Amino acid sequence: MDGLAHQIVAGIATGGIYAAVSLALVMIYQATHHVNFAQGEMATLSTFIAWSMIEAGIPYWVAFFATIAISFVIGAAVERLLMRPVQNAPVLTHVGVFIGLLLIVGNATGWIFGYTTKLFPTPFESDKPLLGGLVSAHELGSTAVTLAVLSLVYLFFRHTRLGLAMRAAAYNPRSARLVGIRVGWMLALGWGLAAAIGAVAGMMVAPVVFLDPTMMLGILLYAFAGALLGGIDNPSGAVIGGFAVGVLENLAGAYVVGTELKLTVALAIIIGVLVVKPSGLFGRVVMSRV
Amino acid sequence: MSATDRIALPLRRPATALAAWQRSALVLAGLAAALAPLWLLESFHLFQLTMAVIMALAVLGLNIVTGYNGQISLGHGAFFAVGAYATAILMSHLDWSFWATLPVSAVVCGLIGYGVGFPALRLGGLYLALTTFSLAVAVPQILKHKSIEGWTGGVQGLFLVKPDPPAFLPLTPDQWMYCMALIVSSVCFLLAWNLIRGRIGRALMATRDHPIAAEAMGMDIAALKTQAFAVSAMITGLAGSLSAVAVEYVAPDSFSFALSINLFVGMVVGGVASILGSLFGGLFVLFVPNIAEAISKAAPGVIYGVILIAFLFLLPDGFAGLLRRLAARLRRASP
Numbered sequence: 111m112d113g114l115a116h117q118i119v120a121g122i123a124t125g126g127i128y129a130a131v132s133l134a135l136v137m138i139y140q141a142t143h144h145v146n147f148a149q150g151e152m153a154t155l156s157t158f159i160a161w162s163m164i165e166a167g168i169p170y171w172v173a174f175f176a177t178i179a180i181s182f183v184i185g186a187a188v189e190r191l192l193m194r195p196v197q198n199a200p201v202l203t204h205v206g207v208f209i210g211l212l213l214i215v216g217n218a219t220g221w222i223f224g225y226t227t228k229l230f231p232t233p234f235e236s237d238k239p240l241l242g243g244l245v246s247a248h249e250l251g252s253t254a255v256t257l258a259v260l261s262l263v264y265l266f267f268r269h270t271r272l273g274l275a276m277r278a279a280a281y282n283p284r285s286a287r288l289v290g291i292r293v294g295w296m297l298a299l300g301w302g303l304a305a306a307i308g309a310v311a312g313m314m315v316a317p318v319v320f321l322d323p324t325m326m327l328g329i330l331l332y333a334f335a336g337a338l339l340g341g342i343d344n345p346s347g348a349v350i351g352g353f354a355v356g357v358l359e360n361l362a363g364a365y366v367v368g369t370e371l372k373l374t375v376a377l378a379i380i381i382g383v384l385v386v387k388p389s390g391l392f393g394r395v396v397m398s399r400v
Numbered sequence: 401m402s403a404t405d406r407i408a409l410p411l412r413r414p415a416t417a418l419a420a421w422q423r424s425a426l427v428l429a430g431l432a433a434a435l436a437p438l439w440l441l442e443s444f445h446l447f448q449l450t451m452a453v454i455m456a457l458a459v460l461g462l463n464i465v466t467g468y469n470g471q472i473s474l475g476h477g478a479f480f481a482v483g484a485y486a487t488a489i490l491m492s493h494l495d496w497s498f499w500a501t502l503p504v505s506a507v508v509c510g511l512i513g514y515g516v517g518f519p520a521l522r523l524g525g526l527y528l529a530l531t532t533f534s535l536a537v538a539v540p541q542i543l544k545h546k547s548i549e550g551w552t553g554g555v556q557g558l559f560l561v562k563p564d565p566p567a568f569l570p571l572t573p574d575q576w577m578y579c580m581a582l583i584v585s586s587v588c589f590l591l592a593w594n595l596i597r598g599r600i601g602r603a604l605m606a607t608r609d610h611p612i613a614a615e616a617m618g619m620d621i622a623a624l625k626t627q628a629f630a631v632s633a634m635i636t637g638l639a640g641s642l643s644a645v646a647v648e649y650v651a652p653d654s655f656s657f658a659l660s661i662n663l664f665v666g667m668v669v670g671g672v673a674s675i676l677g678s679l680f681g682g683l684f685v686l687f688v689p690n691i692a693e694a695i696s697k698a699a700p701g702v703i704y705g706v707i708l709i710a711f712l713f714l715l716p717d718g719f720a721g722l723l724r725r726l727a728a729r730l731r732r733a734s735p
Contacts, residue, residue, distance in 0.1 A: 147530070195713060196713070199712075202668075204526070205472050205525075206664075209664060209665070211709075213702070217704075217705070328537070331534045338527075373534075374538045380519075380530075380531050388522045388523075
């Protein structure tokens with residue numbers, strides 16, 4: 111019974127990471143109608159930037175916020191330089207650019223920082239066992255950080271003028287432009303935000319899985335599974351979906367299929383949701399007008 | 401007869417219709433060019449060329465569903481793997497001959513492709529790409545799994561032996577392998593060419609370009625899309641079968657998601673929705689990583705990505721499109 115409880119708690123901790131990336135996917139989808147395949151690779155690069163700063167002796171939290179800022183700039187720059195020229199091109203071109211980005215960022219990270227696994231520090235150290243030894247300080251801390259990010263993003267989109275402008279730009283670009291919203295910059299902002307959220311997720315997951323250039327490969331897929339499970343157009347659904355996928359993945363890994371088939375669980379969730387309930391648990395059923 | 405038969409536009413003859421003798425001369429020249437490497441190249445380079453032909457076939461499969469039907473797949477490495485394993489299992493466990501495994505591999509891949517086509521109906525564009533991508537990532541894990549280890553050989557994979565050439569041909573097994581790849585690929589290219597030029601091909605493209613109009617004209621979109629996936633998986637699976645015997649070895653890690661991405665890059669660089677482009681795509685997939693490694697040993701992947709983005713920005717219709725435009729310019733220059 112203890113084992114089961116521990117698996118569930120550990121699942122919630124990894125689920126928090128998936129929830130953050132799921133939320134990034136849904137938010138960016140809502141704000142730009144893009145799904146950045148290189149999200150994981152960009153997050154890994156951000157984590158390496160944080161690692162170099164910490165290695166250079168900069169305190170953790172300074173490095174943490176500096177990395178978020180740098181990631182935001184990188185994300186926005188990528189949108190300006192790579193996505194803008196192909197804005198009106200077919201989806202196939204977008205997918206091609208994402209794949210190109212994935213190859214470039216992923217391999218450049220390995221090229222610059224090397225492929226050896228590195229230790230990434232956690233800011234949440236504790237000697238005392240928490241909740242009767244069920245949960246480590248890092249698991250608790252990273253879940254808290256994830257939840258904080260999620261609520262910040264939620265508040266930003268719901269209760270600020272800029273968040274409203276971003277939603278308007280995605281919902282109806284032409285009308286948004288007519289009322290004076292700079293749609294192009296809203297897209298860049300969306301990309302920057304996604305990169306920043308990805309960076310937080312990367313820094314939170316790195317102490318658990320250790321830092322190496324391929325660390326985030328699976329996470330994008332779990333996050334996508336989570337987003338679909340919760341409903342791809344529903345931010346809070348995506349968060350719940352992300353947590354659910356984390357728990358499911360951990361339980362399935364421990365009791366059903368074994369750790370080596372964990373990624374297949376993500377595939378099964380994706381296909382299962384699409385076949386049985388394509389709008390997800392909390393999504394809106396989309397009707398299109400012919 | 402359905403309505404589409406009567407209203408379909410007649411195919412336009414190309415501006416430069418070739419006379420019969422010119423066409424046969426072209427075919428003969430092509431045949432000579434395809435067979436010349438048998439005697440000109442020594443075995444390693446012949447092997448590379450064999451693999452390039454096989455990759456071209458795999459890219460052709462991807463092009464049918466993604467290029468002509470507009471359903472973006474980043475998971476065709478999975479079908480390639482299934483084809484390779486079907487052939488390897490039948491040859492090493494059951495001692496089948498290579499040719500006998502081909503129909504089985506095609507049917508298995510076709511069925512799986514048909515199955516993948518169904519969830520694909522629910523999604524468009526980016527989401528389909530992500531779903532197929534997760535298929536590509538999951539396949540090596542599934543192949544390694546313990547429950548099927550008896551058949552797949554687990555992490556170690558399976559070894560098999562190239563078929564011997566028939567006694568009446570004075571060829572080495574390597575040369576015969578090249579011939580087999582050439583025969584299977586030529587047949588598939590010819591079939592694909594006919595499929596795309598005909599009614600079904602136009603229906604596929606209509607579904608891609610304007611699904612609502614296509615449906616209004618009586619095309620069964622769901623059937624077309626799932627069948628396109630099946631045919632495409634079949635062709636890529638056959639390429640996998642060929643690669644299993646050409647390499648004489650299959651293992652889960654040769655079919656990582658990098659393979660699927662390579663096929664996609666090959667398709668974009670060769671030319672999306674172009675039969676000829678698939679051929680260039682195959683050559684690109686096999687030879688460019690080597691050249692990239694010569695430029696910078698550290699990061700061929702970076703160069704690969706840069707080439708991909710450069711093509712999308714500068715030559716979105718790929719190498720085949722470039723040739724087409726050059727040919728059009730030449731024709732205008734010399735009336």
